[in-house]
Amino acid sequence: MGRTLTEKVLGRKAGKDVRAGEVVSVSPDYVLSHDNSAAIIKEFRKLGVGRVRAPEKIVIVLDHIVPAADEKYAQNHKSIREFVAEQGIPNFFDINAGVCHQVLPEQGFALPGLVIVGSDSHTPSYGALGAFAAGIGRTETACVWATGEIWLRVPETMRIDLGGRFRAGVFAKDLSLKLIGDRGAEMANYKAVEFAGPAAGELDIGSRLTLANMSAEMGAKNGYFAPDEKAFEWLEGRARRPFAAVASDPDASYESVLACDLDTLEPQVACPHTVDNVKPVAAVAGKPVHQVLIGTCTNGRLEDLEAAARILRGRKVHPSVRVLVVPASWQVYREALASGALAALVEAGCVILNSGCGPCLGAHEGLLAAGEVCVSTSNRNFRGRMGHRDSEIYLVSPATAAATAATGKLTDPREFS
Amino acid sequence: MSRGAVWKYGDDVNTDVIFPGRYTYQIMAPEEMARHALEDLDPAFAKGVKPGDVVVAGKNFGCGSSREQAAACLKAAGVQAVVAKSFARIYFRNAINLGLAVLQSEEAAGALDTGDAVDLDLARGEIRSAKGTFRFLPLPASVLGIIEAGGLIEYTKKRLEREQE
């Protein structure tokens, strides 16, 4: 019987033929951490070793609260910079880089066939380019720094066959929300999710990153697309090292296979306070909104800012809403400056923030007051995540967010096409 | 190899019934954690459990929150392994990293019942009982090492000390 992409990637690393259910010990190609590196450093010190095993495999991106919002965060950043210098960690990105899950693909760390672990739950994003990428805890991260190794259980794989085409106004974000809404936030607990089928190959890398990112909200350990010509093209000039193509065998064994038709998909919204509380936007349209957030590791890429700019160009943000735009990285920031998307958004009345997580995790830059409603392109709408526990978060695509910005009420973007 | 008795439960045993949320923000000694293990599911467990016993359950054992005490309290109670049809992802990792063996076996989880005596051989990947011998995928040496050391931090520390000698 054949093997899935995940079995192949982990097997290659473990140096043997492995199957779902087995536990393997592997040496990851990269281990990611962000502002939480300060806490990881404390764990690392407990291990009683002076030096990290392989500084070149550590990637640290400051992104959660950048620039530092208060003294405590400033101290964290300082201790991380000192550690980076002390250990000679070459892959360090300071406050002018962007969200880690955008920076790693852009900077050519996320490559087909690599094993990447990260102390952040949306690490599966790198599966968009065919890597095995999974989130781990802080203690584990410290141990990987020290030993260069980690144990992983090889997950069973759920395959989602995509067919058809998105209609106007419908995007990868809507697809991810629909899948989670129909099957629940536990739909892929501990599994690998393989996005396949004829429509998967049609999706651009930005859409793949959105879906792989949202696989974390399905409970998945990793989510991925088999790397194809589109992926190789995108990686040209970015890849930091050579890599080989990898894909599941045609006779690989899947835990389950489900089919999804893009033709019939409508814009979706995840209503408070869980990601699986999903409805068509049309069913909730008209809900008054106080803040709109366009950005984050889910939907802050150039394509996303341009989808928003297409709707807001020549219009004004409705006076009853505040609109925050956070380009996912400085590279996206510069590209959106050059393309004119940022100018259109600024002219419309949006506030542009430094690339990073911004208000996504409710630490700074635009928190919500009691009773306020935020429409966001991020990936989590848990109670209190972006501010007061009695505020509400609705998750949508960038187009729906922009349409909402224009009207001040939750709005179906197809009204603007 | 070691011997123990089975405590059997059903599907979807969540972290709230394994270790109640009302205690999660209290810092507790292991012995005290052990006294609250499975408190809301089976009050008899904490009183009757003996070192070496095995918890057997259905699918999705340990679903719910990521609290590590849900693994730590069973280990503190002397449980040598949890055998289940399947585990929730975070529970599985937490358990191993805290030194509690977690074994996946549909057949064993289906066949074994409360009170059954079992012999567990982690290295060979076997559970033996009067009802038969059940196999699970053996844990690799590195993971067995973590469990034997009592958790990931201790394991890593020892390993690094050995390397430096």
Ligand code: SF4
């Ligand atoms: S943008 Fe939000 S979801 Fe993404 S890494 Fe930052 S805080 Fe997490």
